[in-house]
Amino acid sequence: MLFLALSFFAPMLAVFLMISYLLPDFRHRILLKLSLSVGLAFGLTSCTFFIWLNLFGPPETPYLIAETSLLLITALIFGYAGRHKTDIAREDAVPLADRNTYYVLLATFGFTAVSTIIMFIAKYLYLPHGAWDAWTIWNQRARFIFRGWERWSELFSHYKDYPHLDYPLMLSGTIARAWSYLGQEVLFVPAIIAFIFSFATVALMWSSITHLKTRYQGILAAVTLMAVPYYIAQSAWQYADVPMGFLVLSVFVLFALQDIDSEGNYAYSALAGTITGLGAWLKNEGLLILLCMILARAAAVISTKGWKAYLTEFSSFMKGLLPIVAVIVYFKLRFAPPNDLVSGQGAATFKRLTDISRYMVTAEYYIRYFFNVVRLPAIIFPAALFLLGLSKEKRYKTTVMTACFAIALILSGYYMVYITTPKNIVLHIETSYKRLLLHLLPGGIFAFFLALASPEERKQLSETVNCDSRI
């Protein structure tokens, strides 16, 4: 257990201290930094694990010693370097719009958190190995790497028998790395990783909206995310879609922090680049997300701040992104077999592109499955919009634009993948689309609550109007 804790918490500590050093604006926001650390810690260590596996072979004791030492040295350096940085004083907390309803929401959050944990445990108990994709793709490869260190790469030459071997190794690498720390294959490790990712998403949603808007808005956003039980249910299946949703949310949060930064600190963009790269290291869909993020950010920043600001930000983004891209390129060139969706294209593609019925079917599923995933909680969005209205605050305009553009582009990209799929289109949509929605759900909720007027803002507005009318 100590080694499992070491494998998880040593990288998180190092990344936490690095973030504290790089992003001094929110040094006091422990939950926000901690939740941001999760994706970076798991993602970066899966990269080092993969590099070690290729350069030095089986990641046994020397690997554990080298990695732990490196992480502790990193933690010491950033901890030491940041020791003199004075805490920026906590801004005067905006008084709660309504204390009673806030505590009702807190209690609701507690209740849903407990029921979610029960749900997760129940699911783990009857599906300890996860659902289909977990044991055909992610845990399968983790097993293969861990059980067959010496010849793990042979797996990739049997791509006709094993599904989706072109998928990158972040999740499988994270699982195999944890097992290598433990020295044995422990069944609950993939489930713990899934649990950490899903609750880190909720924590990031809550802490980021609290930091960027108000405490009340933060709890509203967190409870709304928890109101979609499909999200947690999926996470207990041990799939990579919930971690992908977490990474997309992290990128939006970092863009928001970048947009309100007034000191020219571009570390936010660099970290956003790294996390976007980790998305592509997690799943192939991450490559599409990477492209869409770059395009969406360019459109949003150029239209609001101009070219010069964009180029400065973009160069930082690329600095964070490129090292991860190098790992992905190496994996794709050296190991990954051809992707089934890409290799299935050819003369028939044009026929698929001109078949109107494919567009109709995909559009129908897009709408139907959105409500199938979100269900009753879908009414929260129009209700909140009607009751609170849009925020008059302009400082998140670029972030909201980025998120809206990115979500629209990603959904369009997935749409075109379905149109051109060489597989049975209906079967392809039915077996994947609901999961793909989870990539965008947390990010979408984040952008919604960022654009929404907070109860405090609404209260202030209401009081101003009232005061004016008396005068």
Place this chain on the structure above:
Amino acid sequence: MNAKYPLKLYILTAVIVFVSINANVFQCLYEVIEEYIPSIGFEDEVSLYDKRYGILKALLPPHELVGYLTDEDYNPRVFNLTQYAMSPFLLTYSIKPRFVITNFTDYAKSDQRIRYVKDNGFVLIKKVNNSVMLFRRETR
């Protein structure tokens, strides 16, 4: 106007609380009553496959490519389950390799199946049950 504001907040809070509790309670009850409780006392499918093939793995030379033979049409779920259980041995949907494992579904015809495999030049190494067996290609 002032009176309207808290009312709106109360309505929104009520909507979110109702929707959130409703969704979570239903999902939680579903997971526990419909999924978990009926599964008590039964092992999950993946663990069963781990056990079915665990014995055979000990009999195989390291790093062996293993063939797979079944009497049903290609069923990706069953084949993937077997691959997962056989890891780190690579499993291929063919009887070309030196070693072949079986996954027969028609237990009553087990003897016929064994005869078929033997006629294809294999000797039986281990029979776990009427479904799961390990064969080795006969060397001449």
